[in-house]
Amino acid sequence: MKFTQNHKMLGVILVPEGNEIYYVQLAEDKFWLWEKAKGIWGKK
């Protein structure tokens, strides 16, 4: 597999873990953001 040139983005959306509250907040925007640098979901 190969990362894109500018940033290490993998491009996967992972299933939620347990009852983490932040996943409920997903629909409300801005709580969890796509971290292009890491290529995963990360807390803002």
Added chain:
Amino acid sequence: MFPWQELIRLSVGGVVAAFFEPIFWMIIALVGFQYWKLQKSQQRMFGVCGFSLTQQIALAISLGSIGGIVGTFLLTLVGINVDQLGLAYIWPVAILLMMVNMRFLCFAYAGGVVALSKVLFGWPNVDVSQVLVLVAVLHITESILIAISGIYGSMPIILKRKNGQLVGAFNLQNFWPLPLLLMSAVAVPELKVPEGVLDMPDWWPLLPVQGVLPEGHIWMYAMVSVVAALGYTDIAVASSPQMRRRKSALHLGLYSIVLLALALLSVHYKWLQAAAAMVSFLGHEMLIQIDSRQELEGVPRYVPPAKGLMVLDTVVDTPAQKAGIKSGDILLKLHNLTIDTKEQLAEAIYFAPPVFIMEILRDGRRMEKK
């Protein structure tokens, strides 16, 4: 002999002709708006879109055209007559029902209610069998479209179950424009039948025209272009989007065939009309309720595994998608680093070189993505 070839040519021609109707493009705009709303919602949730809007609309037009050919073929085969469908009654009822719940916009409910009203109260003036055949054929068409839509129209979501558990799931939504040709019967003097008219066998139509035929006249059918839209909304929690679609298509197909058989039999056995009308809306509602319950209360598919991280979905045009990582895959190792948590994944990505190997688990089988 039945003119099969002409009928197929007619169905295809009808769909092509619809492309020149302004109403067709109005329906496309409506379908496009629905996809745009979905895309915005996905962008808001995940910061990324799935298919591009143009791709989605182009696919909706292509699949809708296939649906239009199938629908026109079946409606012509049974000999439906647009004048006896009572669309002027069905539409307002559908809009009223939609105010209770969006899914009641489906003709299975409005068509069933109008047909039952005709059986019980003798009003409105519609042909019960024809209305129910229309509902059945529209659902046969829908079941085919659901089955051939694949992953298109599947949006990943995070769902909170009744027990408070958060799981991954998919919101399945499709909209298709449906260009159809419907027939309208007119009585013409037997001696004035124009040339080029298709000669139909004696058994046709299966749905006879209601009305008195003046002496020396025969029924002739003119084709009328109608553009409809079909929509499908579902949720996949215990199944993958593809499995869910296959199951929905199968159940909807069975429902449609039972309804079609009852509607056609009710032409000769009037006592079946009430039962067929009730099957139209109660059968449809039962199907939705049972299927949704099984899906929502079943064992969720997208939950964290004992080892590794499960992928709910991949983003279009990213290394994961290009390498063939699929929804449901479990990421085990990235460049030989074990990944059991998001933090470990972030770390592995941080230390990984530009080209790397990912070890995954798919359907219980370990494999490497290079």
